[in-house]
Amino acid sequence: MTAQQQNPAQRSGSGPVQRAGLKPVTPLKRVSIILIEPVSVFEFAVAVEIFGLDRHEEGYEPFDFRICTEHPERPMVAKAVTPFSINATHGLDAVRGSQLVIASATPPRGENGYPPAVLDAIRQAHDDGAIVMSFCSGAFLLGAAGLLDDRPSTTHWMYSDDLQREVPTTRVDPDVLYVDDGSVVTSAGTSAGIDAALHVIRRELGQEIATRIARRMVVPPHRDGGQQQFVDLPLPIDDSEALGGLLAWMVDNLATQHSAGSLARRVNMSERTFARKFAAETGTTPHKWINQHRVLEARRLLEETDQTIEQIADRVGFNSSVVLRDHFRRHVGLPPLDYRRRFGQLQQT
Incomplete structure (x- = not known):
C-alpha cells in the first residue's frame, strides 16, 4: 500500500484490543532503533521524541525503547561539524522481540558497506513479524537487507536515484513523504520521519494517541504520505549545442506563451526534430518543462515577495490564478497560499 493509511484491521493483530476492566493493550510495545555511525542526529532525535519519552501524563504507557548497535560498548560518532558521540543502550540481540x-539515517555506504550483523538483525526482526521502518537514508540499509525487493519505497529526494540503482527491483517514489507497504515503511528526508512515525502509531494504536503525541510535539497530527516533498528543481545549465541556449532563454521569458512550433522556429528546427532533441536533453516535453519552471519561479515569488496570486500567475506565464493553483498543487502538493504561510520570508520576519 503506497503512501496511504492502512486500515489496522488489515494487519493481523494490529490495533488496540479492549480487555474487560483494563485499558486497551496493543502489540506495539517494544521499539528498537538501530544506529550506524556517523549517526544522523535529527532522525535519531525524532525516534527518541516520539518513542523514547515517558508520557504517562498523556494517558498511555511509555514504549520499551531500545537504542541498539553492533558494539554498544563503543561511543558512536554523530554526523556533525563539531564532533560528539552517542552511547547506545543495547546490542543487536535486544532487537529481538520488538514490534x-x-x-x-546515516550516509549511504553502498550495497556491501553495512555490517552483516546489522543486516541479519533487520532481516530477523522482519521475519519475526516486526514492522520495519526507515528514516531518510536508512532506506539504503533496508535495501541492503533485501527488504525493499519488489516493494515501493521512498527516501530523501537527493538519494532517490541512488537507491533505485542500488535496489533495482524496488519502485522508488521521490515525491512522497512516506510509503506504507504494510510490514515495511520508508520515509523521505528529515521531518518526513515524523510523519511516518505518527502514521505508524495512528495505524497501530489509533488516532487519539497519535494526536496526543503530535500535540505535545506541536506538529500536524497527520500529513498524508502522498504529499510531495519540497524538492528544489535546479535552474537549467544549458551548455547543449543541440538546443543552442534555448533553455536559459525560456527561463528568462516565462511570461511568454510558448508553443512547440514557436520554440522549434527559434532554433531553426522542424517540430519533429525539435521534439526529439528536447526530450533527449531534458527527459520531458517543452510544455511540461516550462510549467515546472513556472512553478519554481512562483515558489520563489511566494517566498520572497508579497505579490498576490494573480500577480504571480501573470508574471510566470500562467493564464490565471486558477491555472497557477492547479499546477502548483500538482507539483508541490500544497495550494500557493498554504505554501506562502509555511515558507514566506516576509511573514517570518
Missing part, C-alpha cells in the same frame, strides 16, 4: 524496528 517496531527503525533503521535510522
